Amino acid sequence: MAFPTKATHQQTRAYNSALVLRALYDFGPISRAGVARLSGLTRTTVGDVVAQLIGDGLAREVGRGPSTGGKAPILLEFVDAARLVIAVDLGEQAFRAAIVDLRGQIRRVVERPVEGVDGDRDWQDLPLGDLLRDRYDVPAELANDSRAAALAIHLFSDPRSPNLVAIKVGRGIGAGVVLNGELFHGDGFGAGEIGHTVVDPDGAECRCGRFGCLETVASSRAILRRAGESARERGDTLLAARLSANDELTIDDVRAAMDDGDEDARRIVVAAGRYLGQAVAGLIGVLDVERIVLHGSVADLGEPWLSAVRDEAARRSLGLLSQQTTIELAPQIGDLVVMGASALLITAELGLTVAR
């Protein structure tokens, strides 16, 4: 581990500047005096930093607030569109790019199907960030989808806690771990890779080559495989009717069958939720974070899946801890992966997490 380097006055100034920015971001419109009260900085320091932020286009004055006796104070707000970020989600089926403002609002989206294109070289070990920085001379940040989404939820939805685990449950399963307001990557950049932790050693073969990984029992692939088996075994169910109509089942088919009272569909969904709950119980035991958020195509199933996750997590973790922990669906704030990609840059470049 490298020896850490000195703290400089520049760092102190950058930190205090980030404090002012955070106050404007979370509490604006707000007066200079209000920022000083929140941050503990002197009015002189706040005035200097605000002048700099206005110069940089990151803050602006927006009229006067109510007077509390003397002259009504000038209010300041954060300028959401002061910088625009290009966020790209490199999906298996399609690449989706968006222009996103500093509040996570998506201004424009373009999407291109991958259509099997592979490029000149294998993507493994491709130094994508370096290539982008060199070619376009702009800051660039990279993360996987689960981590980006976790950061988006942390930055753009109500930050009740500095700690958060967001689990994406779709074709694959992965978690983003936010600790003390920052993404935690682990020593080998593998933190949150819970999809390939074995939960059933006698289970089905996983695409990773081992048997009984969480993905083999709790992902959308697992649910659709079991739903397909059920439909073929018992030709008279709603699942079977949907399968014969569509050739291949989707999560929407499973949801529709379940909503129409198909007991097999319900049983399969609840079983998948219980397996995820088992993994969540493990997470709670290790990290005791008070907020666990679920998203992805499987999470879109809603009930009774969510209750199955919660019940199994509570059943398998220490009562005291699980009572303090909420397990909930992600807030509907938009495309979490694209927003998360922008959140990576926003936090890195503006230092917004320092003050969370």
Next chain:
Amino acid sequence: MAFPTKATHQQTRAYNSALVLRALYDFGPISRAGVARLSGLTRTTVGDVVAQLIGDGLAREVGRGPSTGGKAPILLEFVDAARLVIAVDLGEQAFRAAIVDLRGQIRRVVERPVEGVDGDRDWQDLPLGDLLRDRYDVPAELANDSRAAALAIHLFSDPRSPNLVAIKVGRGIGAGVVLNGELFHGDGFGAGEIGHTVVDPDGAECRCGRFGCLETVASSRAILRRAGESARERGDTLLAARLSANDELTIDDVRAAMDDGDEDARRIVVAAGRYLGQAVAGLIGVLDVERIVLHGSVADLGEPWLSAVRDEAARRSLGLLSQQTTIELAPQIGDLVVMGASALLITAELGLTVAR
């Protein structure tokens, strides 16, 4: 979450002072110029901080190093006994107190058996830290045994990584989680409480009231219960001979039987290790820390227990991650709980972790 407060010049100075202290602690004897090179601080700043540290008794000059051409430089070292810490391990059977220096060396130990004494009031919610601070007017820190031990291993043994999980496996099972050089407590102070995560829902009743917690299959209680059952079922084994000689089996009995070739003892120990490996696999998936350390009475069993933990952890976690992770017995550096209690104070009062 409270809004964070400003960074002050005092904080910058404290941080830089901690950097110098850390350089002396890890690399002393070292010259002022060497400290400046390591930390990136100017020689003037290093000189000022060193003068302060010498005044406080935390550093001292210890002669001259080899000349590299000019005048041979004066070397400085950290004064291990500059402060002494009283560290107390409040065990179930006994309270053990020690006087410990800043390097974790134990100078003196006293131990008093608890003998069923309970005190005037229940210990639940007892504000022990406040009581000690008020009564003796000294800094006091508290943590559970697993967390204290993790911090001791991090601070007093080779700090190869800023991240470390140390699992205490004795009558109970708990982990201490060190992330980015600091103990991670979780939102409800329950991080690392993995002993009551359910691994076998059809398993035995746990002292917590639920069924199949990790402690019911992997703790010393679990091993001794199964060893006792085996000894009573099959009267001709080494375990049975030890049981009839001693009334009650200990972990030492199990180890001795195993060393003498008792297959039942070996089977029981390996099964317990495999369950712990399952929990370790979960830990690796969540945190991807490269160093997992095992200690406590069960860890003293050594092989084949350790191999069982490693095998099962590798079998159940993503290959790439588990290859980067070492699972090892704690270094034999002394009484980890008592040393850890002192580490809590040392890191809090001297700011030594800031620079790790």
